[in-house]
Amino acid sequence: MSLTIRNVTLVLLLWLCGAPGWAQENDRQQMRGLDEQVQEIKSDVLGIAEELSRLEEKLLYPSGTQLAVFVAIAEGDQMRLDAVRVQINGQLVAHYIYSFKELEALRKGGVQRIYVGNVPTGDHQLEVLVDGKLQGGADFSRTDQFTFRKGIEPKLVGLTLAGPDSGSPPIALGEW
Amino acid sequence: MARAPHRLLGFGAALVLAAGPCVADGLKDLYFGEALYHANQGQYFNALERLDTELAQYRGLDEPRLDTLHYHINGAEFSVGDFELNYRMHHRAGRAIKAVLEGAVDEAVRNEAAFRLARIHFQKGQLENALHALSRIEGQIPEAIAGDVEFLRANIYMATGRPSDAVKVLKQLHADEGLAGFTAYNLGIAMLQNGQANDAIGQLDKAGQIATRDNANLAIRDKSNLVLGNILYDSADFGRAQQSLERVRLEGPFSNQALLRAGMAEAAAQHYDRALVPWNILVEREPTDIAVQEAMLAVPHAYASLNVHGRAALMYGRALESFSDQIERVDASIGSIREGLFLKALVREEARQNKDWVIRLRTLPEAPETYYLMELMASHDFQTALQNYLDLEDLRSKLISWQSSFDAFEDVIRLRGQNYEPLLPGVDAQFRELDSHMRLRLEQRKHVGERLQAMLTAPRPDYLATADERIAGERIGLIEKQLEESGQPEALALQQRLARLRGALTWRLQTEYHERLTAAHVHLNELNAHVDALTAQYEDFVRARQAATHSYVGYDVQIGRLRERVAGAMQRVNIVMARQGHMIETVAINQLRDRRERLVTQQTQARYAVADSYDRAASVQPGGAGQ
Numbered sequence: 001m002s003l004t005i006r007n008v009t010l011v012l013l014l015w016l017c018g019a020p021g022w023a024q025e026n027d028r029q030q031m032r033g034l035d036e037q038v039q040e041i042k043s044d045v046l047g048i049a050e051e052l053s054r055l056e057e058k059l060l061y062p063s064g065t066q067l068a069v070f071v072a073i074a075e076g077d078q079m080r081l082d083a084v085r086v087q088i089n090g091q092l093v094a095h096y097i098y099s100f101k102e103l104e105a106l107r108k109g110g111v112q113r114i115y116v117g118n119v120p121t122g123d124h125q126l127e128v129l130v131d132g133k134l135q136g137g138a139d140f141s142r143t144d145q146f147t148f149r150k151g152i153e154p155k156l157v158g159l160t161l162a163g164p165d166s167g168s169p170p171i172a173l174g175e176w
Numbered sequence: 177m178a179r180a181p182h183r184l185l186g187f188g189a190a191l192v193l194a195a196g197p198c199v200a201d202g203l204k205d206l207y208f209g210e211a212l213y214h215a216n217q218g219q220y221f222n223a224l225e226r227l228d229t230e231l232a233q234y235r236g237l238d239e240p241r242l243d244t245l246h247y248h249i250n251g252a253e254f255s256v257g258d259f260e261l262n263y264r265m266h267h268r269a270g271r272a273i274k275a276v277l278e279g280a281v282d283e284a285v286r287n288e289a290a291f292r293l294a295r296i297h298f299q300k301g302q303l304e305n306a307l308h309a310l311s312r313i314e315g316q317i318p319e320a321i322a323g324d325v326e327f328l329r330a331n332i333y334m335a336t337g338r339p340s341d342a343v344k345v346l347k348q349l350h351a352d353e354g355l356a357g358f359t360a361y362n363l364g365i366a367m368l369q370n371g372q373a374n375d376a377i378g379q380l381d382k383a384g385q386i387a388t389r390d391n392a393n394l395a396i397r398d399k400s401n402l403v404l405g406n407i408l409y410d411s412a413d414f415g416r417a418q419q420s421l422e423r424v425r426l427e428g429p430f431s432n433q434a435l436l437r438a439g440m441a442e443a444a445a446q447h448y449d450r451a452l453v454p455w456n457i458l459v460e461r462e463p464t465d466i467a468v469q470e471a472m473l474a475v476p477h478a479y480a481s482l483n484v485h486g487r488a489a490l491m492y493g494r495a496l497e498s499f500s501d502q503i504e505r506v507d508a509s510i511g512s513i514r515e516g517l518f519l520k521a522l523v524r525e526e527a528r529q530n531k532d533w534v535i536r537l538r539t540l541p542e543a544p545e546t547y548y549l550m551e552l553m554a555s556h557d558f559q560t561a562l563q564n565y566l567d568l569e570d571l572r573s574k575l576i577s578w579q580s581s582f583d584a585f586e587d588v589i590r591l592r593g594q595n596y597e598p599l600l601p602g603v604d605a606q607f608r609e610l611d612s613h614m615r616l617r618l619e620q621r622k623h624v625g626e627r628l629q630a631m632l633t634a635p636r637p638d639y640l641a642t643a644d645e646r647i648a649g650e651r652i653g654l655i656e657k658q659l660e661e662s663g664q665p666e667a668l669a670l671q672q673r674l675a676r677l678r679g680a681l682t683w684r685l686q687t688e689y690h691e692r693l694t695a696a697h698v699h700l701n702e703l704n705a706h707v708d709a710l711t712a713q714y715e716d717f718v719r720a721r722q723a724a725t726h727s728y729v730g731y732d733v734q735i736g737r738l739r740e741r742v743a744g745a746m747q748r749v750n751i752v753m754a755r756q757g758h759m760i761e762t763v764a765i766n767q768l769r770d771r772r773e774r775l776v777t778q779q780t781q782a783r784y785a786v787a788d789s790y791d792r793a794a795s796v797q798p799g800g801a802g803q
Contacts, residue, residue: 049225105216111209
């Protein structure tokens, strides 16, 4: 018989217990060297990204006119956020539809920068429209208007969203 | 012993997940929240870019306490290390966490930092350093990581050949649900390594019956049963081996191995008919799987042992055909990798969307048969190499997009220059004129203010005379002079009348002095409001004027430098990516060659066996014709 159970056993044991040693020691050394180089490149590129982000901000959104609008979800809120629309002084500046991954990121405490742009100093109107679904599956939609004042420093506006069951205002404005 | 680190890799990954980005309670810094938003989606480059910028700004402040990041600074320092770890930047992650560890932080924070540092060392295989980091933990340990600390300690003991210490730690560990299966399995393995075979069997038996719905714990439960089945099989305890193997889920990742082993346990007990039950299930499964390929030979072997030689011959024939097909597929895969199609398929966008994408490459035309690479792909080294390759591809895309951003920036700057340059000289000339007027008026206002202030202590009613009164006073003075010089007799009477006029004027100035002084202060204050409005307008203009210049002047050097940095980084990315890609291709081809050799051996075995079976079938046929 060309194949015995013992053969099968031996092969299987080697396979089950063998480490996934895919590379020889020489290959491993090479891999480690490459890994170190990749880490260095990542560090370099992050440095470039940081400088580029400062340049971009200075060039496109100077502090005197910069306005950034952020979106967060109230802690523990279970509303399923579908979309947010933001209008500034009657102009639509952002309309964002959320993926499951983005919604989860918000639920875990993340804050999304939904809009960054420029407005002159003075008072401005902000209109926010939120679409979503409640836990029971019912549609939820809410619009609110706010006024904010833009000074000479960058203006950060935070919108905290909550479903009607949470006891919190559906759209709360926080200014930084 | 040398195998331990590999066995523990999965648990290292579990630890990383357990200590992922946390929810920021009462978030005060929106940009820190933004970094968490990216990190929560696994976008660690973006998260690091945001948080690095925030931390650099925070550290550059004269009074960082006034910055909103100050409320989260410990969390931010930790998060940087975590994000770097997740982005596979172990060097920087280690440095970031060491900085927290050596800073003036409270005991709980220091202990958490020590744990994270230990975890990094463990993942890098620096086991002594990992133990040293854990030894820095003392006093209060945050409840959320207390179990993870001990689990990590046990893993390090196992990886450093100290199974008895690992057993002690794991026995005392009351792990939460997420780690329960891993803890139970590791305790069994530690006991096995420590020479406590009976205890290990008992422990793996427990680990194999843990009640759980969690996928990771279900998988480790299957693995416990498989390992236990193997141990019992090796001890010739086939009955109990069978019981353990039957607990492995039929749909789980270890089911093929379990089915193969279950058949072997039955075959070892000469129960070939019963061995055929799991093996016949197995042979219908994915033909590239190593266990399935083993079963293709094992099934006809069982039939032959049952003297069903005709059936055995047919099954050997089927195996022979399958091995030939598979050899062709492996050859095609090797060819596809050599043509660079493997790397091309790896960097497709779908790979970012679905972590199982690599396995599904087989569905793409001309992509290699990735099922043959599954074992390779499950290895930590290959995963690191693959992730590095994908990260480099991401970096390359970013660098390309930045290069085009520079062109856009320069366009914006050029257009702004074209707009402002003809306008600004005129604006500046007009501004200079207005500026000098304004300065003059402000100087006058200042002078009036100082006078009024001085008059509070040294009254000067004449300063508050109206224009008419001042003219009248001057005319009286002039007439007085003329009368003195005339020497005419009627001058005396006129001088007396003039003195009465002066007296009346002086009376008015003296008696109305306080009222006038108050009114002057009121008017000056009213003027202040206008001056403030003017000053604000002036400052607005100056800012707008500066902003106009800043919008297009002074960027050349910075953009030039960034262009060079991007070009340099791009060159390095291309070089390292080519090396990394070559390495991936080489090991993949080596892996496929090994599988090819194995298939060729099995093919040869099948070829001999099919002939042998036909002979035997023929010999038992009446007349020996073997029809």
